[in-house]
Every structure is written in structure tokens, then in C-alpha cells.
Amino acid sequence: MFFRTLFTLGLGIGLAPWASGATPQPVSQTQAEYQVRMVRLAQPITVDGILDDAGWQSADRIPYLNNHWPLDSGRAQSDTEVWMGFDDNFLYISARLHDTGDARVVQSLNRDEPNFFSSDGFSVVIDPINQRTNGFFFGVNAGGAQVEATVKASSNDDALDFNWDNKWYSAVGETDGAWTVEMAIPFKSLRFSPQNRTWGLNFIRNDMENNAYQTWTVFPNNFGGADLGFTGAMEWEEAPPSNQSRWALIPYAAGRVTRNYEDAENWEPGGAVGLDAKVMVTPSLNLDLTVNPDFSNVNVDIQQTNLTRFSLFFPEQRNFFLENSDLFADFGNWRVVPFFSRRVGLNDGEAVPILYGARLSGNLTDNLRIGVMNVQSRATESVGPENTTVAAVQQRIWARSSVKALVVNKYTAPQREGEEGHFNQNVGGEFLYTSADGRWNGQAKYHIALDDATPNRDRSFHHLEVRYNARNAFFGLHHHGVGTNYLVESGFTPRLFNYDPVQDSTVRLGYLQTNAWGGYNWFPTEGSVLRHSVRSWTQFILNPDYSFNEWNWNLVYEVQMRDRQGASLRLTTRRPNLPYATTFVKDAEPLPAGLYSFNQVTVNAHTAP
Structure with missing residues (x-):
């Protein structure tokens, strides 16, 4: 059954290039209207934030940006003036951002600050493949703090992944009535084809003095500024320089000595060596290798307090897993993730040392992205050696749609002689539709889990969704279901697992969930009010036998002022029917199973920043 399902998915993906070829990919309206010429700079640029280098005289100039929010x-x-150019090693960007200087906001000088858009700042969105599927984001605030991210095809707030890290250069300066930015982005930090002479491009300015955001291209503000569907065109007069570095090696060595004073033990030495490598297979296809990694330089997770019944989600931050991470991670939905890379190197909360890993990802063609990964871990006292293999394919069709397939195979070898190995697999396919203007979105997804330790029934996950998002009206309907035996050891399915403190056991319980939402925004043309908004959302969850599990509903009215003050009124109703006793705090008296009811009224107000 596993290979038959795999063959069917492979056939569908194989036919997708033919299907997409039936409809030529149109040039977007914004790229037809907004274009900048990329010219080789006559002289080198010193990145110091002072726009006095002679090289800028030959660069193409964008004289101003346009309103994006609130208008x-x-x-x-x-006004925001932007210049662009390049040499053999760098893509150069400079900007002069006019303001009075009296209300400039810098909330943080930390690198990769997640609240980048709350400070005065300037950023660039680059789509080198120009297929509106993935790209790069580089930004700097008025205090000089850098931020970079990968960009995925999404009209929601999750388009940017700030966990990606790379090396680039920037500086800021100040003149009368303006502040300035210079950026130098190494070509080796980007993935692109030298044959492609048109890249997607946009600029974003955070203008805190006017409580506004600007973009180069004009498009509805119900779409985020980094939306790849509304980029302008970066036109290369000559082929962009090929990446200079085809490989990079990052070795490490670590040593330690330990001693248990209570037991009067002698000092015990220890240590480890390892290697990370990055190999450019093609300009848009990358191979990551790691041997005996320790991930000691990974950022610590932001602390969360769990007052829910289910596990919390923490993002992947290990560099080996980050580039093109959306290829592997963006399957399923926000509650069901068929492959979650943080499960690799972890077993029931216990760290499992990784022996080696190999990961190939990127664009095979302009429309076809692939990802293949294999990671081998060592044995521990509680689990045998584990091998995880993942293959993902994304084929772009029509203007902004795609079909995707995912195969995950995890094999746990016997820990001791006489024991048997164990496998766990997931096979799935998805269709994602986005209209050319981005207003209509539809999704159809189906995955099946194969596991030698669970019954051969209720093993699937399905997902159907349609949504409409315009400047004024928006609405959507979503449904997904998870079988009781949809067990994906390398995935994240928090609602499937229910902890019963009375029996001190965890019980798997599948469910069917339906969400519906809608709302309307209206924008007064005069006065201090920017926007009135009314929206409602409801969620209905059933158990596998169609008995009632949970219902949630809310209704919100919000008013937003032009100076970014605002207020909201929220009515909320919750009706959970607990299938098992539940506790939210360790050692607390459990709440008994049964139906509960909560009603809440929330009034919120905030001043201008």
C-alpha cells in the first residue's frame, strides 16, 4: 500500500509540469508597471551609511515609494529614494528616507528583532526565481539593527520566517531631514539562476513619524507588504554574477572536564568534533551536510507558559534545517504538521545525538522545487538508532497555485539483540489554489500514516478550505479531520493526544474540526477614524463517533484611528466537553470530564506608539 500510494502521488506530480505548461505564466500587473534596471556600478561602494560613493551616480534611482498602510x-x-546596483560580489541597495527626525522610533538594537516593523526601518524583498513561491527579506532599522528572513508564498502574516540567518552588510547614517541606509548583500547568500534576467522586487519602509507603511508597488493593504504576488521587476541588463563560492565548511571542536565532588571522583575529560558543509549543486539547488552536530550556537527558545490542554509549538532554529524549510514544513495546517523537523534528534523530550545528516533543497526548474533529507541519529539508553528520510516536491501551476507531495519514513533500529525494528511513515499530497489577484484561496490536502504498531484504520488526515480576502469583505470555511491512528512520529499533532491525570496516561483521540469566519471593514474618507471592522469566527469540533467535543465563537468590533490609537469590543463563548479529566498546573486537582461553559466580554484600548 505504501509504494502504491507513493506511485500515485509521483504520477500526479509528474503530470503537473504538463498541466502548468498548458497556461503560460503571465507577467504580473505590478511587474509590468514597476521596473528598475540593474546596472553594474562603475566604482566600488563603501558600506558606511553615507551616500557619497561615486558608484551610486550610475545606479538606477527610484524617486519615491507609495502608500500601503493605512492608505x-x-x-x-x-519621500523615500532608492538606488540599486551590483558588482561581481554584491547586490547593493541604498535609500534616503526623508522625515523631520523629531519622531523617529527605534525600539531595539537587537539583531533579528521580531518586532522590526514597530521601529522606523527599511527593507527589501527579493524573489530571484520570480515564480512567487519563495524569496528573501533583508531589513535594517534606523538604529542599524539588521534582520533577515526567508519569504514564502502566503497572503497571511506568516510569510516571513525570521529564524533564517545569513551574513550581509549594512550601515545607516543621518543627514538634514532624512536618514540613510546602505546594504551589500553577497550573491552567495542568494539562490538564483544566472539565466534569469528578471527578479521579483519590493521595498518596505516603516514610517513611524506618520504611523504608516510604504511599499514600492501599489496593491491592497489586506495583503502584507512582503507578499510575493505583488512585486515589481528587477531587470538585469547583463546576467547576474554566478555565486562565487560553491562550497563552505564550518568545522567545530569542543572540550570539557567534569568532576563529581560529592563522590570524590577524578576529573573526567570529554569533547567532540564535527563539521557542517554547504555545497552549491546548481545556483538554485543547495546541499547541506552535517557530521556530529552539537547545535550549541542555536538561539534559546522564547519561553512560553502552557495553560492549555495540548502541547505548545516551538519553531525550528537549527541552521541545518532552515534553508528552504517551507518545502518540508508547510504541509498540513497550523494544528496538524505531518513533518516537524524539531522531532529529529528528539525522543519523548530527550535529546538524541545526531550522527550525520544530508539535505538537498531548492529549485530544480523555475516551477519545480524539491527537497530530500536523510538524518541518522545514535542510540541512547531509551531508544535505538533512528533514521529519518524525507522527500518533498512542489510544482507551481497557473499564476500562483501549486501541487505538493510529501513522503516521510522513520525507522528505529532495535535497541537490543532479539528486538525488532520499528517504522513510521507519512505519505501525502496537497493542492493549493491562489487566484492571480490573491483574493481567492483554496486548499485540498490528504495524508496517510503507516505504522507497524497501530491498527490499519483511522490513519488519515484530510483538509479542505476556501477563503476570500478583499479590502472590505473577507470570509472563509475550513474543515479538517484527524484519525485516531494518524500517528506521525516526525510530525506535530497536539490535539490528537489527550493526557488523563487520573489514569496518568495519554490517550489518542481523533477529531473532526470545522471553522467558519467572516467580516467587513469600512474606511471613512474623512475624520480621525481610519477603519471600522466587524468580524466573527466560530469553531466546531466532533469526536470520531460524531459526538460533541467543543464549540467556540467570538464576535469583535474594532475601531482604528489614523494616529494608530484604537479600541475593540470582543464577545467570546466557549463550550468544551472534556473527554477526560484535565489539569493545567502540575499537582493541581484535576477538572472532571464533562461539559463546561465560559462567556467572556473583553474591552481593549491602546494609545499611539
Whole structure:
């Protein structure tokens, strides 16, 4: 059954290039209207934040940016001039951001600050493949703090992944009535084809003095500024320089000595060596290798307090797993993740040392992205050696749609002689539709789990969704179901697992979930009010036998002022029917199973920043 399902998915993906070829990929409206020429700079640029280098004289100039929020049309109130150019090693960007200087906001000088958009800042969105599926984001705030991210095809707030890290250069300066930015982005930090002479491009300015955001291209502000569907065109007069470095090696060595004073033990030495490598197979296809990694330089997770019945989600931050991470991670939905890379190197909360890993990811063609990964871990006292193999394919079709397939195979070898090995697999396919203007979205997804330790029934996950998102009206309907035996050891399915403190056991319980939402925004043309908004959302969950599990509903009215003050009124109703006793705090008296009811009224107000 596993190979038959795999063959069917492979056949579908194989036919996708033919299907996409039936409809030529149109040039987007914004790329037809907004273009900048990429010219080789006559002289080198010193990145110091002072725009006095002679090289900028030959660069193409963008004289101003446009409103994106709160207004989404017309020239922005404060001008932003941008210049672009390149040499053999770097893509150069500079900007002069006009303001009075009296209300400039810098909330943090930390690198990769997640609240980047709350400070005055300037950023660039680059789509080198120009297929509106993935790209790069580089930004700097008025205090000089850098931030970079990968960009995925999404009209939601999750388009940017700030966990990606790379090396680039920037500096800021100040002149009368403006502040300035210079950026130098190494070509080796980007993935692109030298044959492609048109890249997607946009700029974003955080203008805190006017409580506004600017973009180069004009598009509805119900779409985020980094949306790849509305980029302008970066036109290369000559082929962009090929990546200079085809490989990079990052070795490490660590040593330690330990001693247990209570037991009067002698000092015990220890240590480890390892290697990370990055190999450019093609300009847009990358191979990551790791041997005996320790991930000691990974950022610590932001602390969360869990007051829910289910596990919390923490993002992947290990560099080996980050590049093109959306290829592997963006299957399923926000509650069901068929492959979650943080499960690799972890077993029931216990760290499992990784012996080696190999990961090939990127664009095979302009429309076809692939990802293949294999990771081998060592044995521990509680689990035998584990091998995890993942293959993912994404084929772009039509203007902004795609079909995807995922195969995950995890094999746990016997820990002791006489024991048997154990396998766990997931096979799935997905269709994601986005209209050319981005307003309509539809999704159809189906995955099946194969496990030699669970019954051969209720092993699937399905997902159906349609949504409409315009400037004024928006609505959507979502449904997904998880079988009781949809067990994906390398995935994340928190609602499937229910802890019963009375029996001190965890019980798997599948469910069917349906969400519906809708709302309307209206924008007064005069006065201090920017936007009135009314929206409602409901969620209905059933057990596998169609008995009632949970219902949630809310209704919100919100008013937003032009100076970014605002207030909201929220009515919330919750009706959970606990299938098992539940506790939210360790050693607390459990709540008995049964139906509970909660009603809540919330009033919120905030001043201008």
C-alpha cells in the first residue's frame, strides 16, 4: 500500500509540469508597471551609511515609494529614494528616507528583532526565481539593527520566517531631514539562476513619524507588504554574477572536564568534533551536510507558559534545517504538521545525538522545487538508532497555485539483540489554489500514516478550505479531520493526544474540526477614524463517533484611528466537553470530564506608539 500510494502521488506530480505548461505564466500587473534596471556600478561602494560613493551616480534611482498602510494608494507623504546596483560580489541597495527626525522610533538594537516593523526601518524583498513561491527579506532599522528572513508564498502574516540567518552588510547614517541606509548583500547568500534576467522586487519602509507603511508597488493593504504576488521587476541588463563560492565548511571542536565532588571522583575529560558543509549543486539547488552536530550556537527558545490542554509549538532554529524549510514544513495546517523537523534528534523530550545528516533543497526548474533529507541519529539508553528520510516536491501551476507531495519514513533500529525494528511513515499530497489577484484561496490536502504498531484504520488526515480576502469583505470555511491512528512520529499533532491525570496516561483521540469566519471593514474618507471592522469566527469540533467535543465563537468590533490609537469590543463563548479529566498546573486537582461553559466580554484600548 505504501509504494502504491507513493506511485500515485509521483504520477500526479509528474503530470503537473504538463498541466502548468498548458497556461503560460503571465507577467504580473505590478511587474509590468514597476521596473528598475540593474546596472553594474562603475566604482566600488563603501558600506558606511553615507551616500557619497561615486558608484551610486550610475545606479538606477527610484524617486519615491507609495502608500500601503493605512492608505493603499497614492504617493507616500514622506519621500523615500532608492538606488540599486551590483558588482561581481554584491547586490547593493541604498535609500534616503526623508522625515523631520523629531519622531523617529527605534525600539531595539537587537539583531533579528521580531518586532522590526514597530521601529522606523527599511527593507527589501527579493524573489530571484520570480515564480512567487519563495524569496528573501533583508531589513535594517534606523538604529542599524539588521534582520533577515526567508519569504514564502502566503497572503497571511506568516510569510516571513525570521529564524533564517545569513551574513550581509549594512550601515545607516543621518543627514538634514532624512536618514540613510546602505546594504551589500553577497550573491552567495542568494539562490538564483544566472539565466534569469528578471527578479521579483519590493521595498518596505516603516514610517513611524506618520504611523504608516510604504511599499514600492501599489496593491491592497489586506495583503502584507512582503507578499510575493505583488512585486515589481528587477531587470538585469547583463546576467547576474554566478555565486562565487560553491562550497563552505564550518568545522567545530569542543572540550570539557567534569568532576563529581560529592563522590570524590577524578576529573573526567570529554569533547567532540564535527563539521557542517554547504555545497552549491546548481545556483538554485543547495546541499547541506552535517557530521556530529552539537547545535550549541542555536538561539534559546522564547519561553512560553502552557495553560492549555495540548502541547505548545516551538519553531525550528537549527541552521541545518532552515534553508528552504517551507518545502518540508508547510504541509498540513497550523494544528496538524505531518513533518516537524524539531522531532529529529528528539525522543519523548530527550535529546538524541545526531550522527550525520544530508539535505538537498531548492529549485530544480523555475516551477519545480524539491527537497530530500536523510538524518541518522545514535542510540541512547531509551531508544535505538533512528533514521529519518524525507522527500518533498512542489510544482507551481497557473499564476500562483501549486501541487505538493510529501513522503516521510522513520525507522528505529532495535535497541537490543532479539528486538525488532520499528517504522513510521507519512505519505501525502496537497493542492493549493491562489487566484492571480490573491483574493481567492483554496486548499485540498490528504495524508496517510503507516505504522507497524497501530491498527490499519483511522490513519488519515484530510483538509479542505476556501477563503476570500478583499479590502472590505473577507470570509472563509475550513474543515479538517484527524484519525485516531494518524500517528506521525516526525510530525506535530497536539490535539490528537489527550493526557488523563487520573489514569496518568495519554490517550489518542481523533477529531473532526470545522471553522467558519467572516467580516467587513469600512474606511471613512474623512475624520480621525481610519477603519471600522466587524468580524466573527466560530469553531466546531466532533469526536470520531460524531459526538460533541467543543464549540467556540467570538464576535469583535474594532475601531482604528489614523494616529494608530484604537479600541475593540470582543464577545467570546466557549463550550468544551472534556473527554477526560484535565489539569493545567502540575499537582493541581484535576477538572472532571464533562461539559463546561465560559462567556467572556473583553474591552481593549491602546494609545499611539
